Amino acid sequence: MTGAHPSPPLWRLLDHTADALQAVRGGRSLTEVLARCAPDLRPGVQALSFHTLRWLGSASEARAHLAAKTPAPAVDALLVTALALLWPDETPPYAEHALVDQAVTAMRHRSPAAAGFVNAVLRRFLRERDAVVAAVRHTPLGAWNHPLWWIERLQHDWPERWQGLLAEANLRPPMTLRVNARRGTGAAYVQRLAAQGRGATLIGDPADSPTVVLAEPCPVLQLPGFAEGEVSVQDAAAQRAAPLLLSAAPLRPGARVLDACAAPGGKTAHLLELADLDLLALDSDPLRLARVQDTLNRMRLHAKLRAGDGRRPADWWDGRPFDAILLDAPCTASGIVRRHPDVRWLRRPDDVTALARVQAELLDALWPLLAPGGHLLYATCSIFKSEGQAQIDAFLQRCLAGSATLAPQSPGHLLPSRDNVAQGVTGAAPAPHDGFFYALLRKT
Numbered sequence: 001m002t003g004a005h006p007s008p009p010l011w012r013l014l015d016h017t018a019d020a021l022q023a024v025r026g027g028r029s030l031t032e033v034l035a036r037c038a039p040d041l042r043p044g045v046q047a048l049s050f051h052t053l054r055w056l057g058s059a060s061e062a063r064a065h066l067a068a069k070t071p072a073p074a075v076d077a078l079l080v081t082a083l084a085l086l087w088p089d090e091t092p093p094y095a096e097h098a099l100v101d102q103a104v105t106a107m108r109h110r111s112p113a114a115a116g117f118v119n120a121v122l123r124r125f126l127r128e129r130d131a132v133v134a135a136v137r138h139t140p141l142g143a144w145n146h147p148l149w150w151i152e153r154l155q156h157d158w159p160e161r162w163q164g165l166l167a168e169a170n171l172r173p174p175m176t177l178r179v180n181a182r183r184g185t186g187a188a189y190v191q192r193l194a195a196q197g198r199g200a201t202l203i204g205d206p207a208d209s210p211t212v213v214l215a216e217p218c219p220v221l222q223l224p225g226f227a228e229g230e231v232s233v234q235d236a237a238a239q240r241a242a243p244l245l246l247s248a249a250p251l252r253p254g255a256r257v258l259d260a261c262a263a264p265g266g267k268t269a270h271l272l273e274l275a276d277l278d279l280l281a282l283d284s285d286p287l288r289l290a291r292v293q294d295t296l297n298r299m300r301l302h303a304k305l306r307a308g309d310g311r312r313p314a315d316w317w318d319g320r321p322f323d324a325i326l327l328d329a330p331c332t333a334s335g336i337v338r339r340h341p342d343v344r345w346l347r348r349p350d351d352v353t354a355l356a357r358v359q360a361e362l363l364d365a366l367w368p369l370l371a372p373g374g375h376l377l378y379a380t381c382s383i384f385k386s387e388g389q390a391q392i393d394a395f396l397q398r399c400l401a402g403s404a405t406l407a408p409q410s411p412g413h414l415l416p417s418r419d420n421v422a423q424g425v426t427g428a429a430p431a432p433h434d435g436f437f438y439a440l441l442r443k444t
Contacts, residue, residue: 007044009102010099010102011103011105013041013044013045014081014082014102015078015109015110016041016045017045017048017049017052017081018074018078018106019033019077020033020034020037021049021052021053021077021081022077024053025073025345029346030341031340033049048085050172050341051084051093052085053341053342053344053345054084054341055084056080056084057141058133058137058143059080059087060080061136061141061142062083062087062132062133062142063076063080065132065135066132067079067117067121071117072111072114075107075117078103078106078107078118079103079118079122081103082103082118082122083122083125086099086100086122086125086126088129088133100122104118104119144166144167145166145170147344149348149349150334150344151166153349153352154166157384157385158383158415161415164417165383165416165435168417169338169341170341171338173235173434175213175216175217176213176214176233176236176433177189177200177213177214177223177231177233177234178211178231178232178234178239178270179209179230180229180230180231180232181274183225183229183230184230186209186210187210189212189230189231190202190212192224192225193223196224198214198216199214199215200212200214201215203236209239209274220233229301232269232270234270235336235433235434236433237414237416237436238266238436239270240414240438241267241270241328241377241438242267242270242274244377244409244438245257245271245440246274246275246324248324248375248409249373249375251275251323251324252323253275253276254278255275255278256277256278256322256324257271257278257279257280257322257324258325258366259279259281259328260282260310260325260326260329260362260366261282261329261330262281262283262289262328263285263288263291263292264288264291264295265281265291265293267326268281268292268295268296268303269295269299269301271326272296272301272302272303273301277303279303280304280306281303281304282308282316284308286307289305289307293305310327310362310365311361313365317369321369321370322371322374324370324374324376325369325374325375325377326376326377326379327362327363327366327377327379328379328380329358329362329379330355330358330359331355331359331381331384331387332347332351332387334381334382334383334387334435335380335381335382335414335434335435335436335437336434336435338416338434352384352386355387356391359387364395364398367399367404367443372443373444374442375407375441375442377439377440379439380436381436382436383413383437385413388412388439389413389437389439392439395441402444404441404442404444405441405444406439406442407440407441407442410439411436412438413435414434415435416433416435
């Protein structure tokens with residue numbers, strides 16, 4: 001028998017989305033949960049999970065308003081999922097009463113005795129929605145959909161911009177592409193997309209390799225040339241790493257470069273697309289290092305790969321100094337929560353301190369491996385100052401006077417704000433990039 005496979009019923013998607021939410025609440029990453037989801041369910045569950053996690057604060061506060069006693073975890077996860085999907089939206093994902101009906105059906109499969117309770121709560125929400133929403137929006141969690149400690153940290157770090165940063169984190173991110181400079185140009189690739197019926201614009205400096213921003217996201221295998229390594233998916237801010245490091249000083253062909261914490265390999269590949277380098281890609285996780293090799297294979301590029309902890313060079317370094325080092329350090333990922341909405345709910349305040357300690361240890365361990373006159377680019381996908389400017393200020397204070405200088409082209413904190421102005425825009429206004437921090441350090 002032939003024909004298209006029917007879409008899974010909504011109640012099954014809701015059931016699995018509730019399972020995903022329950023897992024995130026239990027400390028598991030959404031990426032891990034989705035990887036175990038059946039292929040026919042995964043796209044729908046991912047879409048519903050993203051929506052639920054973006055509105056989890058409001059939905060949780062609404063549930064507490066409507067049912068003061070917290071239900072069992074399996075019941076609460078489905079109830080909060082349904083409330084998030086019923087939250088006021090200019091383009092609601094489903095018709096209200098259809099969603100309620102399917103949520104009750106899902107509950108009959110999860111916990112039959114609670115189906116009536118879920119039905120009553122959801123229908124009461126629809127009747128009293130305006131009043132409930134108004135009440136919830138007076139609470140920090142309900143208003144901003146981030147943990148209170150996260151909100152307070154942004155208020156401290158960015159007192160004039162914290163509200164915009166929190167609002168931006170709840171918007172769907174653009175799908176941005178990096179064209180392999182060895183294989184083509186951004187302008188030519190936009191024309192290829194247009195021939196396929198896909199809209200796209202360019203942002204960035206036309207003299208470099210500008211970022212391609214798709215009008216609508218699509219599966220990567222539908223991108224022309226993706227399987228052949230002609231294009232990669234990478235955020236516009238992440239695409240600044242390789243050009244920044246290579247712009248500091250011309251590197252001779254075959255220059256020794258270390259990409260520390262290299263997985264999953266996007267920045268590794270970008271460096272090799274732009275220059276002929278003797279590049280060592282290092283990562284502490286052998287499984288994640290395999291993803292770097294997969295990326296290089298698709299791009300038809302070559303680097304040496306080594307599993308090792310950047311804080312312990314004695315375990316992997318051959319003693320020869322590097323001409324340049326890229327340190328894309330482990331961080332809270334607070335700058336990319338719109339792409340990974342589970343991060344805000346998984347992180348804890350102590351994580352910021354622990355990760356800042358790791359970042360400092362990496363800087364101190366890798367700096368001696370850099371040749372005099374070489375450059376180290378420190379990067380994090382974080383908007384927390386303790387992982388950015390404060391980290392670099394502390395490092396420069398630890399260094400001998402004059403032995404390390406901050407290059408003038410260092411961007412510092414790149415905030416994911418809609419009032420950021422991108423240059424060289426072609427067509428529509430540019431979509432904002434993710435939150436990043438970059439500091440380019442020169443060894444004297």
